[in-house]
Amino acid sequence: MTVQNPAIFLQEGSHPAEDVRRALGAIVGQSGGLVGTSDLLVSENSAGADMSIDVADGAIWIAGTEATYQGVYFCENRGVTNIPVQAADVVDPRIDLVVALDIVTGTPAVSPVAPALPANAFSLATISVAANATTIVDANITDTRTPTDTVITGDLTVEGTLTADSSN
Numbered sequence: 001m002t003v004q005n006p007a008i009f010l011q012e013g014s015h016p017a018e019d020v021r022r023a024l025g026a027i028v029g030q031s032g033g034l035v036g037t038s039d040l041l042v043s044e045n046s047a048g049a050d051m052s053i054d055v056a057d058g059a060i061w062i063a064g065t066e067a068t069y070q071g072v073y074f075c076e077n078r079g080v081t082n083i084p085v086q087a088a089d090v091v092d093p094r095i096d097l098v099v100a101l102d103i104v105t106g107t108p109a110v111s112p113v114a115p116a117l118p119a120n121a122f123s124l125a126t127i128s129v130a131a132n133a134t135t136i137v138d139a140n141i142t143d144t145r146t147p148t149d150t151v152i153t154g155d156l157t158v159e160g161t162l163t164a165d166s167s168n
Contacts, residue, residue, distance in 0.1 A: 021064065021071025032063035032072045032122060034145060042098050042125035042141055045082060049135040052084045053098065053127065060100050065119045073120075077101055088133040098125040098144075 022030075034040065039058020046054050057079050064070025081101055088094075089108035097104040097114050099121040106115050106129075114126050123144040127136060 018069060018071055021073065022069060023071075024061070024074070025063070025072040028061045028072060030063060030072065032061040035059040035061070040077060040100055040124050040145070042127075042143065044135075044137045044141065046080065047082075049137050051087065051134065051136055052082050053103075053125075053136055053141065055081045055083060055098070055101055055124065060122055062100060062120060062122050075100055085127060085129065085136050088129050089131055091131055093128065093130050096127040096129055097123060098127060100124055103127070 025032075036058055038056065040060060041056040041058075043054050043056070045052045055077060057077050059074065059076040061072040061074055063072050077100075083098075083101070083103055085096060085103060086105045092108035092110055092112065094106040094108040094112045095114040096106050097117065099118065104115045104118060106112055108131070117123055125144050126142045128140045128142070129136070130140075133140075
């Protein structure tokens with residue numbers, strides 16, 4: 001697996017990790033978001049259609065949602081990560097939710113709905129898993145990354161290159 005784990009700035013001893021995460025959130029936005037517009041794109045398995053998906057490389061700031069002043073966490077996927085999708089139900093379809101970087105399996109039903117977004121998670125895509133499905137293809141995947149979740153502001157982008165002015 002290529003996921004950079006654990007996330008940086010986890011609490012260690014007396015280090016005030018929460019303060020650092022909140023300071024970073026002031027820069028990138030407390031709601032978090034993708035670092036680049038193509039980061040963590042979900043697609044069918046590039047090695048051949050099966051019951052798995054690929055999550056593209058990229059980085060994301062994920063807002064901590066379990067405490068008022070939790071701040072944001074930086075997470076990075078270094079390379080494409082293949083994630084297996086649970087086997088399809090034999091009778092009913094379901095909708096799975098892809099979050100960075102896991103799958104929340106939905107409940108099979110005649111009219112399925114996507115699972116609720118877990119705490120401390122960022123939605124990347126939903127997957128429509130038909131009854132008796134044996135493959136997941138791009139047509140089954142709906143991208144749920146939205147432009148409002150992307151961390152890009154004015155001339156400064158988190159994915160851009162910053163240069164220092166040596167005259168100051």
